[in-house]
Amino acid sequence: MTFMKTTTTLLKGATLAALLTGAASAQTTLRGASMFDNDHAFTKTMVRFAELVEENYDGEVEFDLRLNGELGVESDYVTYLNQGVAIDYTIMAPSNMARFSPSIPLMDMPFLFRDLDHWNAVLSSDALAPLEAELLETADIVILGYTGGGVRNLVSSEPIANLDELNGHRMRVMGAPIQAQIFAALTAAPSAISYSEVYNAIQTGVIAGFENEAASIQNLKFYEVAPYVTLTRHTITVRPIVMSGKTYRDLPADLQEAVMAAGSEAGAFGRALESGEDGEKLQEMIDAGQVFVNEFEGREALLEMVVPVQDAYAAELGATELLESIRGM
Incomplete structure (x- = not known):
């Protein structure tokens, strides 16, 4: 399978309304969704996932990967996966x-x-x-x-260098309550708004910033x-x-096995x-003059403030252990 096949094998005449009906095709087609373009790591990982499934499965399977938020944002994706409609697989933040x-x-x-070593050990x-x-x-x-x-x-739209400047900072956070709780404990003023509204909300002064990683800042031009x-x-x-549990259960046993193995390897x-x-x-954004970067003074204090x-x-979740x-x- 080539990269071009994965990103352009679309169902002719399909509309979002048709996808939402969950209409089946004669051939096994797994539909994925990405909010980003071909260059984003999520998209590349889903392309690799599809390649690995095809390498390890003897039957016929096609992948229909929709990019650039064609099928909505992650809050939409989780609903689709839960209902078993519109999409079969994606990558998303746990908070969503x-x-x-x-x-x-x-x-x-x-x-x-x-640090990264600790993160990798857990995953x-x-x-x-x-x-x-x-x-x-x-x-x-199914994960x-x-x-x-x-x-x-x-x-942010203005520099933030320390706790004093973070105090009262109006920022967007993801929808999970723990996200708001953490940043409220750091004296910011967090609010959960839709990811698709962040750019305009900053532009119009509704919020003064958010939190994110470099790839998404660059890909969606938040800078x-x-x-x-x-x-x-x-x-x-x-x-x-x-992957939607409904989708996974409907797959042949050997395709389930290939999907699970591909997920683990694509994740790595x-x-x-x-x-x-x-x-x-x-660094690319720094070199292009798109962002200005500074350290947070007294970061160690943040670590102590969030532990409680x-x-x-x-x-509360019964997850202390x-x-x-x-x-x-």
């Missing part, structure tokens, strides 16, 4: 699945990972198996593997309205490769790709 699975954002909680183990089981039970979504590796920082990047390094992203591919590209993409919030969140296990790896 929180309304179906309250515990799942723990795997993407700010300040959870010490290469079975430490997150309890969260995978909950997601399948409550949302009917096939884990990609990610982007380092998330504050991105045009928020050129200041403050290196809080609060999150190393965990991005599950997910994506983690290496995105973690390697992260610094490069940030993390502990309380895990206790899981949190301690992740911290101890």
Whole structure:
């Protein structure tokens, strides 16, 4: 399979309304969705996933990957996956699945990972198996593997250098409550708004910034309205490769096996790709004069301030043991 095949094999005459009916085709076609273009690590990882499935499956399967947010944003994707319509697989932030699975954002909680080695150790183990089981039970979504590796920082219309400047900072966070709780504990003023509204919200002054990794800042040109990047390094992203449970159960057993194996291998591919590209993409924007980067003064204080919030969140979910296990790896 070639890259061009994956990104351009579209169903002739198909519309979003038709896709939402879940109409079946005579051949097994797995439809994916990406909010980004061909150059984004998520898209490349889904292309690699498709290649690996085809390499390891003897039957006929095609991949129909829709790019550039054609089928909406991640909050739409999770609904589609839960209902078994429109799309079969994607990559998304755990926080966007929180309304179906309250515990799942723990795997993407700010300040959870010490560094890339700690992050990789967790994702290469079975430490997150309890969260995978909950997601399948409550949302009917199967985790096939884990990609990610982007380092998330504050991105703002005005520079933020320390706690004093962070105090009251109006910023967008993802929808999971733990995201708002963490940044509120750091004295910011977080609010959960749709990702598709972030650019205009900054441009019009509704918010003064958000938090994100370099690839998305570059790909969606957020630097045009928020050129200041403050290196809080609060999150190393965990991005599950997910499939609708309804889709997965309908696949032949040998295709299920190929999909699961491909998810694990594509996840490792994506983690290496995105973690390697992260610094490069940030430097590209610096060199182009698109962003201005500064360290956060007294970052160590942030780490101390968030621990009680993390502990309380895990206790509420009955996940204290899981949190301690992740911290101890």
